[in-house]
Amino acid sequence: MRKYSEVETISTPGYKTGFEVFDNFISDEGGLIPANLLVLTGTSGAGKTTLAKKFQQTMSGIKSVLFCKESYASSVKKQTLRIPMTHDNGFVADETDYPHFKDFMADIYEKEPKLVIVDSVQQAAKDYVKYDDMSLNAAMMKVLEELYTWKDKTGGFVILICQLNKDGQFNGPAGLIFDGDAHLHLERNPKTGNRTAETPGKNRMGECGMIHYEFTNCEENVKFYTEEQWNAKKSGVSFSDFIQGTINAYLTSCVNSKSVGYKEFYAELNKEYKKLGKQQISQMEMTLEAIRLIDSLVKKYDLV
Secondary structure, three states: OOOHHHOOOOOOOOEOOOOHHHHHHHOOOOOEOOOOEEEEEEOOOOOHHHHHHHHHHHOOOOOEEEEEOOOOHHHHHHHOOOOOOOOOOEEEEOOOOOOOHHHHHHHHHHHOOOEEEEEOHHHHHHHHHHHHOOOHHHHHHHHHHHHHHHHHHHOOEEEEEEOEOOOOOEOOOHHHHHHOOEEEEEEEOOOOOOEEEEOOOOEOOOOOOEEEEEEEOOOOEEEEEOHHHHHHHHHOOOHHHHHHHHHHHHHHHHOOOOOOOHHHHHHHHHHHHHHHHOOOOOHHHHHHHHHHHHHHHHHHOOOO
């Protein structure tokens, strides 16, 4: 046995989805961490299939496959025509390609995709019910077991979509939701149209929490927002102004405006902040730079 201080941790870079907010939300490393399985649930109209296809489109650097058990590949293609596959690494399949889920599993061991999306566990499980005389619950756990073994052996990432009933509940073994490495729930509010993505109770890749997302240009694109970004968007305030307001609130509460050097401090802060706003960096990077700027200037003018 070893002391915890003697154990080295391994940092595994994630597969980037192309959406910084989502990547930073879903894992501490950023992106979809290899050899993990994400259980995906969502209410009607949340956009589970659309989002899955979008990830296939943006993740052009890795081979991905969407196995459609809820419908035919032609139907999925028609449903998502506004999301064209602009590279040759995105694949789709249905039961005409693989009559039994076992056939699909055998092929992904051979073809070695890095991202596998199965829609849905209930429909995949029916193959075991029909051909192997298993109960539906046992068959769903069998699907999970097969995919879990595959991702552990190959280092691939799995998104396993689980359909909900009309009441928004998952009809199946409770253990399936919790046996995945992470659970992501998508929800669309039918009254407001607002969409949220939440890791409600388990995420081995990172923390649990919530972000917002919306489809734009008739579902051609998707945008993700942190809680702060979403609140700023709803209030009509730009993210830059929102950060500036946060900075001002911090200064008001923590820095004495009567301190010697305060005027010089604030003048330089405004000057440097304007320069920061002109840089071609992400909103997250701008936030971090603003925090570092305040910290350095507070120390420079001895306002601590």
